Every structure is written in C-alpha cells, then in structure tokens.
Amino acid sequence: MNIQQIINRNMDPSLMKEHGKIPWDDPQISRRMLREHLSQRYDAASRRTKLIKKHVDWIHHFVLADQPSKILDLGCGPGLYSSRLAEFGHECEGIDFSPASIEYASTKAIQKKLACVYRHEDIRTANYGVDFDLVMFVFSEFNTFEPEDACLILAKSFQALKPGGKILLEVPSFDAVEQLGNQPSVWYSEKNGLFSDEPYLCLTESFWNEEDAIAIERYYVIEETNKDINLYINCTQAYEESQFISLMKSAGFRDIDFYPSLTGSQNQQLDGMFVIIASKSTAEERRCSI
Ligand SMILES: C[S@@+](CC[C@H](N)C(=O)[O-])C[C@H]1O[C@@H](n2cnc3c(N)ncnc32)[C@H](O)[C@@H]1O
Structure with missing residues (x-):
C-alpha cells in the first residue's frame, strides 16, 4: 500500500x-518471532523463563496433581512450557504453525531426550489425536481466533481428551x-x-x-x-466470563473453574489474563453457540 x-x-x-x-506461520516472521519468544528482556511472545517455571510448577502440582500425564500444548511456540512439563515426567505433544518455533522445540527435545513430539500444523485443521489428560492453550492466543474457529478448537480439544481429562485456557479479560x-x-x-x-x-x-x-x-x-x-x-x-462458560459448555465441558493466573494466585504482572480449567463431560454435546 x-x-x-x-x-x-x-x-x-x-x-x-x-x-x-x-x-506467524510466514517463515521470515516466524524466524524473527523466535528471537522474541526466547528473549529474556520482556514477556512479549512468551514469558521469561523465571515465570514459565512458576507456571509449569502450578500445572504439574495443582492441575495434574503430580500424576504423570499426557499433555497436548496448542500454539506451543518453541515448547517453553511443554519441554519443562516433560522434565516432570509428562508425555507432551505440541502443535504450532510457526516453522522456526517447531524446529527449535523439536531440536531441544531430541538434544535433551524429552518425551515431547512437536508438529508443524495449523490447530484449526490439525488432527489432535486422542487420550490426553490435559489440553493447554496459554498466553491469550485463543482470543485471536474468530468465534467459529474458537468453537472448533474447543470441540477438537474435547475429542482429544480422555473422559475426566481437563482443558486449560489462559485468556484475556473482556476489559x-x-x-x-x-x-x-x-x-x-x-x-x-x-x-x-x-x-x-x-x-x-x-x-x-x-x-x-x-x-x-x-x-x-x-x-x-x-x-x-x-x-x-x-x-x-473479547468474551465476558459468561460467554466463556457458554463456549465451554457448548463444547461439552463441565466443572468450569476460573483462576486469577497460571500460578493460581493474583497476577503480579497485571497483564489482564486469567485461567479457565474445565473437565471433559461424559455427554459429548458439541453444539456451539455464544
Ligand atoms: C503468544 S504465542 C505463545 C506461545 C507459547 N504458548 C508460549 O506461551 O510460549 C502464540 C503461539 O500460537 C501460535 N499460533 C497462532 N495461531 C496458530 C494456528 N492457527 N495454528 C497453530 N499455531 C498457532 C503462534 O505461532 C505462536 O507460537
């Protein structure tokens, strides 16, 4: 223009x-974005390591109750969460359409012999697989999808979970x-x-x-x-909390709980995000309307 x-x-x-x-899937933007993900100067594309470690601790101890679990990390970026979860003994899969991030995550997983598999795919079209204990999607990316795609992602996550499995979304508040x-x-x-x-x-x-x-x-x-x-x-x-609840219920989830942050406690960063955790219900109702 x-x-x-x-x-x-x-x-x-x-x-x-x-x-x-x-x-973000453009190879040049992806290559430059990887620098941002790994930067320890600010929490832009990903959080810095110190905070990610706290988040991973909370996911391992509180969300997964220290039990070895099968985890699907949507929009995993360079695997900064899933690689650390694998170090706690979990089996992880990550999906992202950024080629540089997936290459970085895969290389690190091989070097460190981690139980992590990374796939270069679009989460709107990817086959998520089955039998996961946890599907996680962090750092607000969920809200960048059109509502129809957001519904689709929730429905696919529901299908990918074992009965009793959980979804964890970190999302921005309406405000x-x-x-x-x-x-x-x-x-x-x-x-x-x-x-x-x-x-x-x-x-x-x-x-x-x-x-x-x-x-x-x-x-x-x-x-x-x-x-x-x-x-x-x-x-x-933007979604109001009630709209998130409707989205979750429409995808079949139940026991929908809200947490102030990925450490479980009030957000020190005041970044306007919060966490939703819900369980897979037995009734597989996936009609989606908000
Ligand atoms: C804000 S970053 C967060 C990365 C990672 N979860 C973290 O916190 O370190 C969002 C990620 O979602 C990925 N993403 C966005 N849309 C996607 C899509 N349609 N399919 C797959 N990945 C996508 C981006 O490439 C990016 O790596």
Missing part, C-alpha cells in the same frame, strides 16, 4: 469486518481486550525487528469495535528500501 491509501483508510471500527492475524482496542496510536523505529531485517518505521493504531467486541490493531511497516508499505492486522475477540 502507499501513503495515499493510508490517508484514505477506513477509520470506522463498525465497518471493519476483517478478522486479521499477523502471519483487557477493550483496552487493547483503545490504545493510542504510536510509532517506533527498528534497525531490524519482527517485521523486517531491514531498518523500518512502524506506525500502529488500534480500534475497538464495540458491536462485535473486537480489538483491531494495525501495523503499517515502512522499510527504508521498499516503496510498498506493508500492513499487518491483528484482531482479538
């Missing part, structure tokens, strides 16, 4: 019907998503970063589509050597 197209862009969130997502959509516009420069290996400027703006409860973030990337301005869009769907 060019500057004229930016000037003429739609600024009315009620007319923004696209459900955009940054292409956190609304705040995301109401962020002020900012711009920043990078010598090289997530969007390019070349120097670039990134202009970002956010919108809150109140009617559909969606936060829309737009990133306009202006590279020094490229006349075309690249636009990336990321949408996040």
Whole structure:
C-alpha cells in the first residue's frame, strides 16, 4: 500500500469486518518471532523463563496433581512450557504453525531426550489425536481466533481428551481486550525487528469495535528500501466470563473453574489474563453457540 491509501483508510471500527492475524506461520516472521519468544528482556511472545517455571510448577502440582500425564500444548511456540512439563515426567505433544518455533522445540527435545513430539500444523485443521489428560492453550492466543474457529478448537480439544481429562485456557479479560482496542496510536523505529531485517518505521493504531467486541490493531511497516508499505492486522475477540462458560459448555465441558493466573494466585504482572480449567463431560454435546 502507499501513503495515499493510508490517508484514505477506513477509520470506522463498525465497518471493519476483517478478522486479521499477523502471519506467524510466514517463515521470515516466524524466524524473527523466535528471537522474541526466547528473549529474556520482556514477556512479549512468551514469558521469561523465571515465570514459565512458576507456571509449569502450578500445572504439574495443582492441575495434574503430580500424576504423570499426557499433555497436548496448542500454539506451543518453541515448547517453553511443554519441554519443562516433560522434565516432570509428562508425555507432551505440541502443535504450532510457526516453522522456526517447531524446529527449535523439536531440536531441544531430541538434544535433551524429552518425551515431547512437536508438529508443524495449523490447530484449526490439525488432527489432535486422542487420550490426553490435559489440553493447554496459554498466553491469550485463543482470543485471536474468530468465534467459529474458537468453537472448533474447543470441540477438537474435547475429542482429544480422555473422559475426566481437563482443558486449560489462559485468556484475556473482556476489559483487557477493550483496552487493547483503545490504545493510542504510536510509532517506533527498528534497525531490524519482527517485521523486517531491514531498518523500518512502524506506525500502529488500534480500534475497538464495540458491536462485535473486537480489538483491531494495525501495523503499517515502512522499510527504508521498499516503496510498498506493508500492513499487518491483528484482531482479538473479547468474551465476558459468561460467554466463556457458554463456549465451554457448548463444547461439552463441565466443572468450569476460573483462576486469577497460571500460578493460581493474583497476577503480579497485571497483564489482564486469567485461567479457565474445565473437565471433559461424559455427554459429548458439541453444539456451539455464544
Ligand atoms: C503468544 S504465542 C505463545 C506461545 C507459547 N504458548 C508460549 O506461551 O510460549 C502464540 C503461539 O500460537 C501460535 N499460533 C497462532 N495461531 C496458530 C494456528 N492457527 N495454528 C497453530 N499455531 C498457532 C503462534 O505461532 C505462536 O507460537
């Protein structure tokens, strides 16, 4: 796109019907994103190791009651959770469509001889397999899917679990998503970063589509050597707690509990996320409506 197209862009969130997502599966973005996942400077793509260790402790002791379990990690990234869960004796599978993350996770699992298998697939279309004790999906990614896909992911997770198995979702609160959509516009420069290996400027703006409860973030990337301005869009769907409960129930889950964080206690980071844990019911009702 060019500057004229930016000037003429739609600024009315009620007319923004696209459900955009940054292409994390693009090999170049994936390669650059891996750096962000592994960075110990901030909790951006993944949390830093110190916090992940606390989360893994809670999952092992509280959620899995120290019992060796079969775990499916959706959107596993470079396997920072599943590899540590495997060190506690669990058998893990991870699915992610980011090629660099899956390669990193697989290499580490082989090097450390971990009981982990990683698959490079899209969780909307992947076959999840069966007989899992836990399906986990952390760090808010669930809300970046369109509601139909979110329902599909829950239904597939339900199918993948043993009776009595659990799903663990870490999701953003409705207010956190609304705040995301109401962020002020900012711009920043990078010598090289997530969007390019070349120097670039990134202009970002956010919108809150109140009617559909969606936060829309737009990133306009202006590279020094490229006349075309690249636009990336990321949408996040907001759900009230009651809507999460409906989604879970529609997928067949029962015993739906909420926790303030992945350590079980009040979030120190004030990141606006919370945790939902539910069990597989025996009645396999998967009709999904919110
Ligand atoms: C915020 S990151 C979290 C990664 C990891 N769970 C962690 O906390 O370290 C979200 C992950 O979801 C993956 N992802 C997003 N959409 C996906 C899809 N449709 N299929 C598979 N993976 C997906 C991304 O590639 C990314 O690795």
